Amino acid sequence: MLDVDRFISDGYLKIESAFDRELGLRCHDQLWRATGLDPADPTSWTESLIRVTAMATPDFTASANTDVLTEAFDVLVGRDGWQPRLGMGTFPLRFPSTAAPPEAGWHVEASFHDAEGPRLSLRSRGRALLMLFLYSDVGPDDAPTAIRVGSHLAVPKVLAEYGSDGAPWMPICEKVVPATENCDVVSATGRIGDVYLCHPFVVHTATAHRGAVPRFMAQPPLEPTGELDLEAEHPSPVAAAVVRGLTP
Template sequence: MAISEDFVANGFVKIRAASDEVGLAAQALLWKQIGLTPDDPSGWTEPVRWAADLTGEGPFGQIINSPELARALDEVCGQGGWRKSGSCGNIPIRFPKVPPADDRGWHLDLNVMREDGSWAVSARSATLLILILFSEVGPDDAPTRIRVGSQRDSIAALGEGVHEHVPASRLVEAASAHRPLAHATGAPGEVYLVHPLTVHAAQEHLGTRPRFMAQTPVFLSAPLDPSADTPLARAVR
């Protein structure tokens, strides 16, 4: 299946944006940022540590600015339908063998800014979500859970309103409960393009090595219009 066909059918698609080596180079910088090492598990005492790429330099820039990612975004959003990101943004690092964080509910990411500057959830999303892998992520390594095709349930459940995050999460969780599951597994340097209305959730880490993954919003040039002639729009029809 082509990128656009996968995206329309499932609400997400995985691409190779950079090599394993580039992804692992970014991971090495993240270890330094959080002051821990891959060889000393005694320091892995929290279920989640947050890091960030705010500059888009080095291996982070090689991924976020890769021609492969740009081509995939063009195919999904349409030429000129998205705005270039300057960095990979927030990066939650999930650690194994510690009590899990209480952050594993089904949800949509905040995707629209109100006039007062606060963020909310709307079917007329202003963003697309990308998940950037900086480590090998297998079935036990806390891969993001994805409800396949749930973007179509979300647009019906949300209607025309603008919702607070928790009420919106409850709406889309209930509406998409019948959907099959997929898991965002993969290799360093791979990227998932996720429809802004695709319902997803974190999960407990049952593996042995920390999982490094960025959760990056890509801003759309205009709010999601379900009538538009793009895979992003066709995915909710």
């Protein structure tokens, strides 16, 4: 059973074995093929980051739609409140490197775009959850995503200043990142098949890879069927966290 109270307070849940390890290993092999690199030859891993574009093979689609995950989506977002994924978005594949990742930095994910660029809104238009799918085993040295625990609760009051069209992404990050610097930090470590389901407002960052084995992960959104209902008598846990963040 999901710990809904913890999700509301901490902003994330780790779902162990959300998809079968054998399925994950098949996906892992497909990602290696997409890179064009040799898994047995570390000298060929010359880049610290390789982005693989969307993968919509049956295996990836299956990994995103297991019974364990769809039941969790129903609980956290609400039945009929989310859209099934048809594959995955871009994969940031991280390889061992002595250099700090140049694109690392604490931030909240944008949830939609307009003509001026990425945005996010109080009712989280376009994003029901941030999800981290592990397609490799990820230890503390293997570039795990770092999550600020409870940071999502600082975001609603900032977004409340804006209307239904939301706010540009960067100014929001510039406000909420310093406001959450005292939060505890957890690393999204785990094994192939584990999935982290995160509140769309959680503050997080990439980290350096100091391990020996490449880290294969996807971080797609769970897309909603509408916007968060913050006035509902029984709001979804995602909406309930926003309401808590708005409470004086």
